[in-house]
Amino acid sequence: MTTDPAAASPTVPARRAPAGAAVLREDVTEAIRAAVLDELAAVGFSRMSIEGIARRAGVGKTAVYRRWKSKLHLVLDLVQAFAADGLPVPATGSLHGDVRALLEAMSHVLRHPVASAVIPDLLVEAARNPEIADAVRGALLDGERRMAEGIVSDAVERGELAPGTDSGRALDLAIGPLYWRQVVVRDEVPPGYLDDLAASVVAGLTSAAPGRT
Template sequence: MLVRMTTNADEPQTRPRRRAPAGAAVLREDVTEAIRAAVFEELAAVGYARMSIEGIARRAGVGKTAVYRRWRSKLHLVLDLVSALAVQGLPVPDTGSLEGDLRLLYEVTSRALRHPVASQVIPDLQAEAARNPEIAEAMQKALREGQDGVASKIVVQARQRGEVREGLDEDLALDLISGPLYWRSVVIRSPKLPKGYLAALARATAEALKAV
């Protein structure tokens, strides 16, 4: 029986394969974004305590290695996501009046807090923050740099227009602006805001800021 030996000449001519780069160069951004999205979905579905790298990888359609290449644990993954929320921030409204700015801020914030994923993820992370100092620090940073960063700029704009006094206590102003809606949406988790609530809240908060 004659066995024919194959040589390179017998094979289709193909271009030589380039070696894939190692390290950070192989971390595709679309895969990273898919994992981040999967984390939010997994948090909303099972909560932080039951969340696993396996579940995240399965939901993202990737292997566990792809997750561990980017984050060494689920804690670091969640901390990274929470910190990313802080730098994204909210748009700073500039309607020409303090009440108008507050009304727009409340409308945007209310929609964000009522989102099905956010409404489940935020309370769960807040509960976890009571047990985990690292999550607590990340949550505080995200909230302060996100919501309060915008609120602070609204106060600055109002001060420049002469709507509030120069010596206004900024911490008190931020509490007045951010507290009521957060309490209603996240703490007591009111399923639906009454008609006209945001307009009334903006009006009352503007009057309070002018009075203090």
């Protein structure tokens, strides 16, 4: 997720861009991002092209390539904007509370039109191309893994989980059902579902001996 750059110090003049350097207009950038979503909805990732994106955005191809070197990087940039990377590790004081907070954050991400439109196509492409698979893994999983590792580590320190508890299992137990319901089946999340799922995840983690598969 992006943040505003820090303001220049009042005692130090702001650095000027080099003469002749291109200034990337934010309105053009946002128009391109919106065009990507429209293009994905119309033709899917495999048939999506920089030419089609530029045409929808009302810009030249050069404007797209100044910002992203390929359509994959453009789409991954959108996905990363709605992934868990940058979200703080939950710190509710209990394993159930932390798992519930993780589920709430991920459910929000998966409900977003960007995620629902892009993730399935990216996973199909990742199965065909190892380079895409590595990029998708970094965009979709790094933030979630960091959150799961933090949740498990805090729970171990509190004595709620045994040392050696697999944080990957925690992530599988939590995110797997959510992904199936919201992305594959495309069902609504009913009231109480996240509470029940959090209880199931906690029960699964506390009953499993570390190191077992």
